[in-house]
Amino acid sequence: MNDSAAGLADPLPVPVYTLTKARSQIVRLVETQGLKVRPDEVRDVEAEVHADLAVPLFRAAKDAGADPVALARELASKLDLSHTLFRQVEAAQGYLNFRFNPVRFARSVVRDFQIEPEGYGKSTLGQGKTIVIDYSSPNIAKPFSVGHLRSTVIGHSLHRILSWLGYFLVGDNHLGDWGTQFGKLLEAWEIWGREELFKEHPTRYLLDLYVRFHEEAKVNPALDDRARDWFRRLENKDQAATRVWRRFVELSSAEFQRIYDLLGVEFDSTLGESFYADRLEPLVRHALDRGVAKREHPLEPAGNGEDDVARDERVVLIPLDSAGIDTPLILQKSDGTSLYATREIATAEYRIENWNPEQILYVVGNEQTFYFRQFNAALRLLGRRTPCVHVSFGLVRLPEGRMSTREGRVVFLEDVIIEAIRRARRIVEDRDMPDDEKEELARIVGIGAIKYADLSQSRVKEVVFDWDKMLALDGDSAPYLQYAHTRCRSILNKAGKPALKSRPDPGLLIHPDEVELLRQIARFPEAVLAAGTNHEPHRIAGRLYKLSQSFSSFYNNVPVLKADSQDLLRTRLYLVEMTGATLRNGLWLLGIEVPDRM
RNA sequence: GCGCCAGUAGCUCAGCCAGGAUAGAGCAUCGGAUUUCUAAUCCGACGGUCGGGGGUUCGAAUCCCUCCUGGCGCGCCA
Structure with a gap:
């Protein structure tokens, strides 16, 4: 009271x-x-x-x-x-x-848990407020690389965490399906495109075309002009250009969906950049009318052809000096076509008008930090006050340097997933269970390992890709947490009756391992809160890891099914139930599945 | 040149935002634990000038300044 x-x-x-x-x-x-x-x-x-x-x-x-x-x-x-x-x-x-006071403390933690066992850790912080979160957002026509994994898993986890804090979430996969690169692809397709290769491996083939285009363009700059022309045609709704583009989008999307299915990642909305194509021209006009943007002669003429840039062609840009940024944001290129930034602003305006969010989160790499300062300043000048928060993360690099799709130096996410499952399968092999369960277990464990590798460390640091680290199946890893969870399940299953119905007597929890376990459980809700408000899923991962350590120790030292008395049995079962539910809840918040047994 | 970020044990990281008691994990190495609820586990040992220097403070891995190293970025790519 x-x-x-x-x-x-x-x-x-x-x-x-x-x-x-x-x-x-x-x-x-x-x-x-x-x-x-x-x-x-x-x-x-x-x-x-x-x-x-x-x-x-x-x-x-x-x-x-x-x-x-x-x-x-x-x-x-x-x-x-x-x-x-x-x-x-x-x-x-x-x-x-x-x-x-051990009894009061234990009783209080049990009470917390009993409010809603499967929702232990929830709160009402964000009730009545909406957050739009932009994550994954891969580029169409490029294979999903491990570089895109971070945005995908961090965003997906934040979506779940924030919704647990009571917010209404709109997760938007902002597909990169528009822009100059499609001009290049259309040109490359016209010259070299081969239907059968495309059908076989859509994004990998389009990547080949893209790489080839860049090689050829080095010696034949006219290709760049033709690519620009293609993109202009696309923005002008040219039918031939649109038809080919649409196929690029459809086949790439199907490939992405396959990855999302494997990862178990969902979205509420998948409006690509192209969705905003019709809002670009009005946006530019509005910015000019308001006096926020102005036409200006380009510093250097675009292109390098003869008389390509007519003298009256101008870029449209938003000066940002008033915000202390000396680099203006370009809204429209001198050939009249749009840029990434143009589409981003149109997107933000649409999201604000449509969902009226309290804030918009962008789970995007830290190489765009400066750009986001510009973007926010520009939005503000356009009269939009909704904070656009850049949830940035460090780049994934290879030991030999930065990944570059253009130079074909990438690790494909699908390959990583396949390898992860393969490694998990090796361990699962000698388990006594049906083959299809083995396969499903290998998938859950393998995918969990990949996600956990990313989510368990702080976002900001750059990551050097390493197979062994990313696919670790022991130590501080997802399988360790999943294993602790299955041990909980196993005990509860053997106990028979649902532990939740048993009446715990918190006063009996006096073993050091029991007390420590209870303390770890008690810390979970604050970790969820911190993870949500700081946009840092690794706070939950760290908490779950400590909880698992405590449980493993408890498991080793404290008998549950063979407890000395029925009261103690019931109470310990309840503690195990709380542990299992907390692990399950926490892993769910990280987007990691739990198997029934391992 | 300017700006942003990172630098903690051999390796990979947590702790830094809101400064506090002997700086915590995992991996690797070495040694132990299985007639007991699944050993993808547990227990122990080894291992650190918290990049260097200065400052603030009763107290600094944490805040400020500076230097070094690495990464990223700086008007018509996304």
Whole structure:
């Protein structure tokens, strides 16, 4: 009663989970002595010291002009812990160390879980708000490379995490199906295109054409002019150009879908860039009318042909000096065609008008950081206030350097997936189960390993592609978490009756491994919150890994089915149930499936 | 040249946003655990000038400055 009533007084998302509640209690306890500490100054002590939560008082003591050591001692003797989750507070070198009352703590965590077992970790933070998230967004006519994996899995995970925080999500796969490169492909197709090769391996063949085009264009610059002309025809709805382009899109999309099916990645919307083609011209006109954009002579003439650029041809650009950016954003090329940025702005406007989101997230590589500053500044000048947040991530490189589709130096995602499944299959081989289950298990484990390799490290760092690292099946990996989960299932299955119906007695959880497991479970909701607000799925991955470690240790040291008493059996079963559900929930938030057995 | 990002154990990383108690994992190496709920597991050992220097602070891997190294970017590619 006291706990929850006090918890509701805070402007915190609901439900207020145990750990968050405990922080608030400490803040209020200290407040009763006329001192102010922030909730984030309450430290969640991982292991070592004799404390569950601790508050360093150095800062508060300084503000109050007191000696921290003496202050800690004084507070420790005065704080009244009744009606809190704590049983003890002691002073240690300027710290206030709090210990949980084990029974109240356990009971509280169990209560948290019982609110909605399959939704443990959810909250109402984003209720009533919409977020559009742009992820994956591969380029049509190019094979899906491991480079695109990051955007795909990070975006998909963020979609799930944010929806758990109560937001309404629109996941949009913004296919790169428009732009100058299609002019090049149309030209290449006209010269060299061969139907049977295209049909066999659409994107790989189109990549070949693309590579060949660039090689030939080096010695024959006229090709570039013809490519530009093709794209202009495409933007002018030329029928022949459109027909061929449409086939490129259709066959490439079918290939992408195959990958998405393997990965288990979905979208709410798949509007490619081409969808916005009709909004480009009005956008440019509007920007000019508003005085935000202006026509200007290009710094250097486009193309390199004879009298190609007529003197009256101008680029349309948006100067961004007012935003402190000296490079303007070009909206229209001197030949009148659109650019990536033009289509991005049109896209953002459409999303704003259509979905009225609180923000738009772009899961895009960090090589576009500068471009996103320009993009945001331009949108603002056009009167749009919706924040467009660049959720950036580091580039995936090969040991021999940057991947380049143009130079054919890429690792295809499909090859990685096949290899991952193959490696998983090697381990699954000697399991005693039907072949089709083996195959499905190999897929779940292999795909999980790939995703986890990406999601378990922070986004910002660049990744040097490494087969062994990406496909790790032991240690800090998805299979380790999946394995812990199947062990939970296995125990529960053998126990027979559904553990959720059993009545746990939290007072019985006194073994160190039980206590530690409970603490790990208690930390999960805050990890989900942090992952969502910071757009960092790896916070969940890290939390799940620690939870799995605790469970593995528990599994090794603490008998469940052979517990000393029926009460203990029921209680431990419940703990296992909580562990399994938390792992399942967390893995789901990462977009990773769990097998029934391994 | 200017800007953004990264640099933590042999290798791969977490911790940095909101500074706190002896800097944590995995892999690799070495040694142990299976009549007990699946060993894709567990326990232990080894291993670190937190890139260098300076500053702020009672206290710096964390904040500020500077230098070094690597990556990326800087008007008509996406």
